[in-house]
Amino acid sequence: MTRYHFVAASRTFLIEEEPLAEVLRERVRNYAEKDKAIDFWLLERPAFLEAPELAATAASVPRPAGAVVSTDEKFITFMKLRLEFVALGSFEAPSVAIPEPLATLD
Numbered sequence: 001m002t003r004y005h006f007v008a009a010s011r012t013f014l015i016e017e018e019p020l021a022e023v024l025r026e027r028v029r030n031y032a033e034k035d036k037a038i039d040f041w042l043l044e045r046p047a048f049l050e051a052p053e054l055a056a057t058a059a060s061v062p063r064p065a066g067a068v069v070s071t072d073e074k075f076i077t078f079m080k081l082r083l084e085f086v087a088l089g090s091f092e093a094p095s096v097a098i099p100e101p102l103a104t105l106d
Contacts (some may be wrong), residue, residue: 004052004069004093004101005076007086008057011044011066018083020068027075040070045105051097055086071090 046067049058079090093101
């Protein structure tokens with residue numbers, strides 16, 4: 001199993017109100033320079049928030065939700081500090097409750 005870390009907020013806040021695209025583009029550019037594989041994803045309607053073990057965290061996130069997910073805990077900590085009004089959490093996947101961590105709700 002892999003440990004994933006995330007910040008989650010309303011989809012509108014993450015995608016429309018915050019300059020998140022700029023931050024993620026810069027991160028992609030930096031990774032390309034270092035020949036490093038991408039280890040973060042922007043999910044517009046993350047299905048993992050429906051998992052029972054994340055119920056307490058998910059309850060504080062307005063719907064429809066969005067999330068930035070990564071295997072890099074330091075990057076997610078940076079995102080929490082940068083975005084401020086987001087929920088922070090982590091989970092292990094694949095699991096019974098979260099078989100596909102990067103799945104989105106339809």
